[in-house]
Amino acid sequence: MLQITFFLKFMQELLTFFYATLPASSALGCDGLAQLRLYAVFDSLTALAYCSLALSLVYFTRQSSHSKIGGLFAVGFLGCGAAQLTQVWTLWHSIDWLSVDLKAASGVISLLLAGFAIALMPKAFTESDLNLTEDIPQQPLKQLAENQQQDDTQTAELAKPPTDDIVDRALTLSSLSELLQKEIADRHRIEEKLQLAQFAIDRSADAVFWMGADGKFLYVNDAACSSLGYSATELLDLTVHDINPDFPETAWNLHWKVLKRCGSVNIEVHHSTKYGRIFPVEITIDHWQFNGKEYQCAFARDISDRKRIEAALREREQEFRSLVSNIPGAVYRCSAAGRSSLTFISSGIEAISGYPADNFMQKPVQAFSSIVHGDDVGQIDKIVDRAIKTRQPYAIEYRLIHSNGNVRWVAEKGQAIFNPDGQISSLNGAIFDVTDRKAAEDALRLSEAIANNRAQQLEIALKELRETQAHLIHTEKMSSLGQMVAGVAHEINNPVSFIYGNISYASQYMRDLLQLVELYQTHYPQPQVEVQEYIENIDLEFLKEDLLKIFSSMKMGADRIREIVLSLRNFSRLDDSVKQPANLHEGIDNTLLILHNKLRARSEYPEIKVIKDYGKVPLIECYPGQLNQVFMNLLSNSIDALEDAWKQKKRSSPRASLTGSGNWKPTISIHTEALNENIICIRIADNAIGMTEDVRHQLFDPFFTTKPMGKGTGLGLAISYRIVVEKHGGTLICHSVLGEGTEFAIELPL
Numbered sequence: 001m002l003q004i005t006f007f008l009k010f011m012q013e014l015l016t017f018f019y020a021t022l023p024a025s026s027a028l029g030c031d032g033l034a035q036l037r038l039y040a041v042f043d044s045l046t047a048l049a050y051c052s053l054a055l056s057l058v059y060f061t062r063q064s065s066h067s068k069i070g071g072l073f074a075v076g077f078l079g080c081g082a083a084q085l086t087q088v089w090t091l092w093h094s095i096d097w098l099s100v101d102l103k104a105a106s107g108v109i110s111l112l113l114a115g116f117a118i119a120l121m122p123k124a125f126t127e128s129d130l131n132l133t134e135d136i137p138q139q140p141l142k143q144l145a146e147n148q149q150q151d152d153t154q155t156a157e158l159a160k161p162p163t164d165d166i167v168d169r170a171l172t173l174s175s176l177s178e179l180l181q182k183e184i185a186d187r188h189r190i191e192e193k194l195q196l197a198q199f200a201i202d203r204s205a206d207a208v209f210w211m212g213a214d215g216k217f218l219y220v221n222d223a224a225c226s227s228l229g230y231s232a233t234e235l236l237d238l239t240v241h242d243i244n245p246d247f248p249e250t251a252w253n254l255h256w257k258v259l260k261r262c263g264s265v266n267i268e269v270h271h272s273t274k275y276g277r278i279f280p281v282e283i284t285i286d287h288w289q290f291n292g293k294e295y296q297c298a299f300a301r302d303i304s305d306r307k308r309i310e311a312a313l314r315e316r317e318q319e320f321r322s323l324v325s326n327i328p329g330a331v332y333r334c335s336a337a338g339r340s341s342l343t344f345i346s347s348g349i350e351a352i353s354g355y356p357a358d359n360f361m362q363k364p365v366q367a368f369s370s371i372v373h374g375d376d377v378g379q380i381d382k383i384v385d386r387a388i389k390t391r392q393p394y395a396i397e398y399r400l401i402h403s404n405g406n407v408r409w410v411a412e413k414g415q416a417i418f419n420p421d422g423q424i425s426s427l428n429g430a431i432f433d434v435t436d437r438k439a440a441e442d443a444l445r446l447s448e449a450i451a452n453n454r455a456q457q458l459e460i461a462l463k464e465l466r467e468t469q470a471h472l473i474h475t476e477k478m479s480s481l482g483q484m485v486a487g488v489a490h491e492i493n494n495p496v497s498f499i500y501g502n503i504s505y506a507s508q509y510m511r512d513l514l515q516l517v518e519l520y521q522t523h524y525p526q527p528q529v530e531v532q533e534y535i536e537n538i539d540l541e542f543l544k545e546d547l548l549k550i551f552s553s554m555k556m557g558a559d560r561i562r563e564i565v566l567s568l569r570n571f572s573r574l575d576d577s578v579k580q581p582a583n584l585h586e587g588i589d590n591t592l593l594i595l596h597n598k599l600r601a602r603s604e605y606p607e608i609k610v611i612k613d614y615g616k617v618p619l620i621e622c623y624p625g626q627l628n629q630v631f632m633n634l635l636s637n638s639i640d641a642l643e644d645a646w647k648q649k650k651r652s653s654p655r656a657s658l659t660g661s662g663n664w665k666p667t668i669s670i671h672t673e674a675l676n677e678n679i680i681c682i683r684i685a686d687n688a689i690g691m692t693e694d695v696r697h698q699l700f701d702p703f704f705t706t707k708p709m710g711k712g713t714g715l716g717l718a719i720s721y722r723i724v725v726e727k728h729g730g731t732l733i734c735h736s737v738l739g740e741g742t743e744f745a746i747e748l749p750l
Helices: 002-018 024-028 033-061 067-092 096-135 141-159 170-202 222-228 232-236 249-262 304-325 348-353 377-390 435-523 529-538 540-571 584-594 624-652 654-659 693-697 716-727
Strands: 207-211 217-220 264-272 278-290 293-302 330-334 342-345 394-401 407-418 424-433 580-582 609-613 620-622 667-674 679-686 731-737 741-749
Touching (some): 033 067, 207 222, 377 394, 377 407, 407 435, 584 624, 584 679, 624 716, 716 731
Antiparallel strands (some): 207 293, 264 278, 278 293, 330 342, 394 407, 407 424, 667 679, 731 741
């Protein structure tokens, strides 16, 4: 600090000197040329020194981090050198104002450089102290305190001003004092941080060792002493080979060179305590260079508990793998990334897929999804995503492509595992081969389908059998009835034929006898009294008139009996083994003749009017007896429907029914026509109450009937449908409007 003060005083005197009015030679007392040359030589040397200093600063500042500061000082020194050279030049070329201004500029530059240097002194001292501290990593606190006291003493000595400059330098000493106090405060803070860092290292839970190039310990903390059972003094007398039985002394040089090249290493070794106990440790060793010296710093952590836990985990893992290997399937675990990232899968997957388990785990040879059947991938992802969102287990069945190209069915069950934050941590599950079960299920489904098909066929066959049986029964009944009717008709036909054949002769004979009587009356007009009385008693005139009427009536009755017998024979004909031409109108008339008793008026039912609208219909190849049976069934159903309609109308309006004033009259309409040259149609309609759609749809089902028990069997329309459709290749259609009536349309091909 005294040199700076003297320098400032000297600069003040130089400024006063340069701005004086005397010439330089007289100021320096140089009257001759030799003295001027000597003065010029000295100034030139001074300028050369300034320039050399400037070049040196430029070179050194480029090698350090303070290039700006060094550059600034280099510029200042160059300016001073230029001023010295100019001054030499002005000795022979006297220009007062230039000489004075150059001196003034040189002085200003020197003052600025001095002020800037004074401002940087605290920072320079601080960096110097920090470098000193880093150079000695384990400087004791007592030594630091002594150095501090010495620095304070030196600072105090520097701060003492000389007795002759107290007044002039008071201001400078005051600023220097403030800077020194700030520096002291900064150093105290740095020392406090160093003490805190030293305390933290000493109290660290991990053992800390500093070692030199010879392997000897330079520093150990409390944790190192506690773990090894040595005191700090004892450990500082040992080397790393004394506490590490796995590390021979011969390998130290190689270790030092390798770590110097690597910089840092993390290894697991064993340490031996003072009492011979060996325990595992995890060590992180760093190689450092500081102030031209090399050190190695090791942080050691006792991992005995971790090793025990790892051993227990390995034992559990072996148990787990043993259990997993005996499971008839594959157990897996996926990371939080999902099924695409398998962290574990048991060896059972090889039996299922043909690929080893290692193919699918860490750094997989192939993704597990690559062996899943392409049609099942999307469904699997949907099921798993839904299970994860709902936090429920999932169960999937899908197909895998075996290594031999075959398709295998597998069943997978799993569940997502979540951490306390609610984030998924893994997916755990198991995969089982269910190919055999699937094959059995397919075979079972196939057999069930076959059984169901057979059952349906049997049901259809049974239904057809029942229909056929009912038809056969009905046919047998009709056949028996036909045979009976044919026999009765034959038996009736013989006496009727006898009577019918003799009535004409008896009538002729009677006419002859009556004519004879008339001749007697002509030739014997006066008969005897007895004859006259007998003629009066028998009323011969009335007898002659009425007797002929009686014979005429008898002839009409015989004709009626003959027609009925003929109708019965035609209706019940047994010649249905082959089709033959038949007149449908004749069959309809014969049926109506048989049903005449039900059509006429009776005590409880009115007469049913039959309206026949026969078109021009040719003969048709058919089974006449079976078609007559169809006409009988349809007409009988129409008659029954009309009787039921009459009963309903009678119950709803008894007065109108009794008086006959109602407008409704039971009617059956029969209409025949040729639809075209190949098809004829017979329509049988009634004006009864009709039927619902539900009833109409079941109308031709066997054993379906709306009649009360004992009145209908439900076979008539079913048999009629089979006769028309199956026997004759036609159609039988029912049209009905509820409340208006029903119409059956029979279409038959010629």
